[in-house]
Amino acid sequence: MTSSGVLVLAATPIGRVADAPPRLAEELAGADVVAAEDTRRLRRLAADLGVEVGGRVVSYFEGNETGRTPQLVEALQAGERVVLVTDAGMPSVSDPGYRLVVAAVEAGIHVTAVPGPSAVLTALAVSGLPVDRFCFEGFLPRKAGERSRRLAELAAEPRTMVFFEAPHRTGATLAAMADAWGDDRPAVVCRELTKTYEEVRRGALAELARWAAEGVRGEVTIVVAGAAPAAAVDTDPASLRAAVAALERDGLRRKDAIAGVARQAGLPKREVYQVVHVEREADDDD
Structure with missing residues (x-):
């Protein structure tokens, strides 16, 4: 009822x-x-x-x-x-x-x-970054290790991403984003949206990280461009294993790396999983 x-x-x-x-x-x-x-x-x-x-x-x-x-x-x-x-x-x-x-x-x-x-939609609208597809990621983990792992998981995200961040952590977060996604990834920092001292600063992640290192005040929303389309992955077993290994070295968990390679190659996840684990099982047998 x-x-x-x-x-x-x-x-x-x-x-x-x-x-x-x-x-x-x-x-x-x-x-x-x-x-x-x-x-x-x-x-x-x-x-x-x-x-x-x-x-x-x-x-x-x-x-x-x-x-x-x-x-x-x-x-x-x-x-x-x-x-x-x-x-x-x-x-x-x-x-x-x-x-x-x-x-x-x-x-x-x-x-x-x-x-x-809504700070999410307001920042997205004024950012000048693509708005046709986006995702909201909220606050990143405070601990550096957990934050790096989360950013690694988002490395291949093609949609524009929106984040909230505390002012005193903004510089470190932008620097971590630059490390994870490249210095040149376009981004926007929106500070004090709709308030008297509103500021919208656009630039590459490394440039914004240098600016924020001096200190940021007020409510902060960060908008970051999504990843460029990844190059096609060859579907032969050796290429698939190499692509998964490369993503693992970048910090992704194996299951996330397998899922990412499967998307790029246009293959079912289970097929990439089998290719990776068959080789590992063979190595263990040796």
Whole structure:
């Protein structure tokens, strides 16, 4: 049975209050419950919008998502309208919300959204890089080794990639990207999007890494061009094994290297797997 309650994911401005979607004020005023990543920011936002939050206000952030989610689902099952807001942008996109959406869907509750500002789409649109196909990769791992492995996995990604990054890690991340993907890969760093000191800096990864090494301030979104089409791989066993070995040396796990070579060669993964492992088994027998 479908509940009469509704979960509303409400986008909030990423910079200027004037960018708030018109429905945001209406939803804040009419909600039975407003779950906010930061209740103080919510109060300031409501004051700037000239609206009084009508319902109960509860906190909903990374530290209490697990415990708070069942409480909010109970409110939804009781027929209440719950509005979820985060500090900026769309809830659940690198922000709290995903757990609540999953729980609401599993409980048969209607989930809707107030569309609005998005750092991902804004950065992509102004980047000047291809927008016909793209992927959002969120934040990269903080540890250098894990970050390098993740970048190696994305080395052959043909789509434009969008990342979030903390300002104090931006220089190191751009340098790691240059190491993994080449100094000349085109990229764009978007800083403080839609705010007073907005900056969009375009260039090659190595150039941007040198610029960011001096320090970056504000909210950062990085957009990077996808990999150029790879040269065709010969399908004879020796060439397939050599191509897999080359990707492994670049840091890819074997299964990811096999998948990449299979795509380039237009072969099923299992066929490349068999070619690689037959040779390794033969070497072991020797």
